[in-house]
Amino acid sequence: MIDLHYWPTPNGHKITLLLEELADAGAKLDYRIVPVNIGKGDQFRPEFLAIAPNNRMPAIVDHAPADGGAPLSVFESGAILLYLAEKTGQFLPTDLRARNTVLEWLFWQMGGLGPMTGQYGHFHVYAPEAIPYARERYAKEVHRLLGVLDRRLAGRAFIAGDHYTIADMACYPWIDVYTKAPVDLSAFPEVRRWRAAIAGRPATARAYAWAKQVNPDAGRPMSDEEKKLLFGIERKA
Incomplete structure (x- = not known):
């Protein structure tokens, strides 16, 4: 099982794109979405910072890493893409x-x-x-x-x-x-x-469908308070 700490932003979409494509490629990884509401300051919570010290999402926790050890966390979207591609042997050539x-x-x-x-x-x-x-x-x-x-x-x-x-x-x-x-x-x-x-890819449609499920208010104007939190002007513990 993969925990995906996610909010519907371009960097968040990267990971759902790959996870949904893996299902179509016959290399499905079970995953669950853990919302990180960046407009409410979830990215600054201690439990999130423990896996994503840069206070940015996405991040993942792999509960079944290849080495058979304890759950493994990965932060930074590029590192996550690379990790999951290597884990499954998909969407990254070996040549x-x-x-x-x-x-x-x-x-x-x-x-x-x-x-x-x-x-x-x-x-x-x-x-x-x-x-x-x-x-x-x-x-x-x-x-x-x-x-x-x-x-x-x-x-x-x-x-x-x-x-x-x-x-x-x-x-x-x-x-x-x-x-x-x-x-x-x-x-x-x-x-x-x-x-x-x-x-036009089916996996793309499924990946982006998470946006409204996770954030039904997607697309509405951000409040001043949300902007302060998002851009680090004011942070909540």
């Missing part, structure tokens, strides 16, 4: 060169696409005041990264080639995330084609 490619793009997302898109969202959607420099800086960087991804996808079904991998699952949730500040994808036809293909 040296193919594996290296997947890991390159996994870390590209972790170090670039995710953080830069997150900052784009912060300054376009959540910041208490408009800061033109920040908005322009992160918009340009998101467009640059989308251009990198678009060129990579040219002539390929998926990021690493013909096969869907954890690199795709890492990147997909971070494409045009913010409905209040949409990113114009018209200049990125390969990204649009790839994104549509992943959106």
Whole structure:
């Protein structure tokens, strides 16, 4: 059994994408969702910090690790994807060169696409005041990264080639995330084609269905108190 400490954000979606794809690939892992309401400060609770010391979700606890030992916790979404892919032997090639490619793009997302898109969202959607420099800086960087991804996808079904991998699952949730500040994808036809293909997968629909189940209020405006908690301005023990 896997405990998935989750909230419906792009990083949370990465893990449900993989867990649902594993079921379709014949490598199902039983898992249960443990909600971490980041608008109420659940990420700062001692029991969560014990498994995710960076006070960010997602995190998992594997109650049946491969070494047969005590339950094993993993934090950071990229590390979780890698752990589960290695545990099941799915969505991560064993060939040296193919594996290296997947890991390159996994870390590209972790170090670039995710953080830069997150900052784009912060300054376009959540910041208490408009800061033109920040908005322009992160918009340009998101467009640059989308251009990198678009060129990579040219002539390929998926990021690493013909096969869907954890690199795709890492990147997909971070494409045009913010409905209040949409990113114009018209200049990125390969990204649009790839994104549509992943959106049409049955596992993707099941993964994203968790959003409304876990947070029925998803999509409503955040309160000032929630923003304070989410962005670390005010923390509750």
